Amino acid sequence: MRITSTRLSDGRELRYYDEDSLPERTAVDERGLEPGSTEQGRMRFDALTGEWIAIAGHRQGRIFLPSAAECPLCPSSPGKLSEIPEESYRVAVFENRFPSFQSGGTEIPDTDRVPAWGEDLPAYGRCEVVAFSDDHTGSIASLDSAHMSLVMDAWIDRTRELGELPGVRFVFVFENRGAEIGVTLHHPHGQIYAYPYVPPWARGVLEQAARADLDGRPPLLADLVEAERASGERIVWQDEHWIAFVPYAARWPFEVQIHPVTDRSSLTDLTPAERESFCRFYPLLVRALDSLFDASLPYMSGWFQRPAHATEAEARDSRLFLRMVSNRRAADKLKVPAGSETLMGAFISDVPPEQAAERIRTTLESTS
């Protein structure tokens, strides 16, 4: 695998991930873009919840569901210059032109204390786009395992590199797919947010794990995986490296977690055999999910992993896993988190997790 790092005309970084056999990537961005907004986004502390909110007013102008002819993720061709100068590519990662978190942090931000009223912080960090393929119409489901491997190489490379930036506390590798989930670009792609804080959900998991440790219970995440394995009711697939299940307390109509069998705390810890197994299984799972309703399933998918610059407790309690959720509850119905979920965080699920697991397992068995 070969990484080529280059710069777009406005200075943003672009990286190609290729098999060694492919020709060198030498194309130059000829758009002559002006450097992006120098307006620094800010973060404000929500005293009611103890959470930081990024205020990114400069993003309102971003592109919304462009046609294929205007797609910024398609490769460039004469007369149609995109974010990716090459005429073809395998996997490419570049800095988002409208980032919620901008480069520039020079130290680990102290986001754990309660700030004085009105004291905001710069929204340092980094937002990147991961173009999975140069085919505008594909998706993870259409990648073979060699191609999926390059995607995973990109995830691992970015986790390592962004996690070393001084202003970053968590590297979140994720994908939003489907207009029903608010996706503004159809071209198959994921994203990476390097947050300047440990985001609330991850912090919550680490708090639950620390509480288990304090109570003398077994390590939370390993214990959970073991309990799901022992129960077996919600498992949709497993091999010697991974186990995939609908979680016991799923809150979305379709929700799958994929955990390594052996303790790994970050994408960077995976062995070659684990990577290979995941890259064979994951596109298959997405194909199976797409056959549930005979239509591309809208989903959000993202990795929980060890925070960057982790404290000792964070390192002890972190255990890598992937979480996928879909808001489709029937062929013609979406689950919309409304008052109970959005205002109070109280989730009501309409689909018993065992039923969802049974449907996914059956569909997966007939998918290849």
Next chain:
Amino acid sequence: MRITSTRLSDGRELRYYDEDSLPERTAVDERGLEPGSTEQGRMRFDALTGEWIAIAGHRQGRIFLPSAAECPLCPSSPGKLSEIPEESYRVAVFENRFPSFQSGGTEIPDTDRVPAWGEDLPAYGRCEVVAFSDDHTGSIASLDSAHMSLVMDAWIDRTRELGELPGVRFVFVFENRGAEIGVTLHHPHGQIYAYPYVPPWARGVLEQAARADLDGRPPLLADLVEAERASGERIVWQDEHWIAFVPYAARWPFEVQIHPVTDRSSLTDLTPAERESFCRFYPLLVRALDSLFDASLPYMSGWFQRPAHATEAEARDSRLFLRMVSNRRAADKLKVPAGSETLMGAFISDVPPEQAAERIRTTLESTS
């Protein structure tokens, strides 16, 4: 004000809220409904977050955007029998036919401990529908203050009565409005969920307040209101009883909080003057929000208040307020919480709160 309590044909309770001058409510539900599902919903503990998730598989069959002719909230007429037997009404509250939380709890559930793996609890509690008016096409915006007063009487009556049920820990009075927010009935109505636990968002606020108390800082909620008043930048309206502002760390494109000026911890604590002032202002605010984009604004709106059977600390730290949020960020664009928000709880806001406040203030000034 007069309350009439009666039963629907399947045994569910129905209450009318009327001015004293109106005739008695005597109509009988002639539909002969079978008693509802006896399948008891369950709650499961999400060990990753420490939150309870209600699993309500029996709700999948509920009605979805019915036409006016089939509307269950319109008053009954010969040949068209609805959930409300009278031929006209002012405000009516009845138990939801497809409740996420069902009656039957006989004690305060111990939802604070970490349960054993796989140990679920019955989803006791109560879900009610608040029909704001017998006019299918209206909304809060079209209520005069006398009618709004009856809505508030219903909110207060339900807060008091449901808060006394032994299995209830929090009475959440809320409204979802607009198909864009997942509303399945257009007829103007709100809801009441009597949860068997303090829901995560409310618990989070109480935790932040307890932390402030422990740190020797001023009471969190009163301090926040004072800070917003002193700053003034985000205030959209105030009188001697209430103050309405866009919060400093708003996470939605449009978000308004309405706080009483004097400490009140529950809807049941409001004075007649406070109630009257709120009932004049609130419909006006909704009218103003509806003029922001010349279209009915989708929103979620709900009251934070003292938990039922509150502990001493909960009672000390609770302070009543209303929170409204809208997911509309432009005339043709919705904010959809995707991977960052949904999977990680990390909110990125596109609209600076001061800009939102300025727009709402201006619109409010030209609304009557």
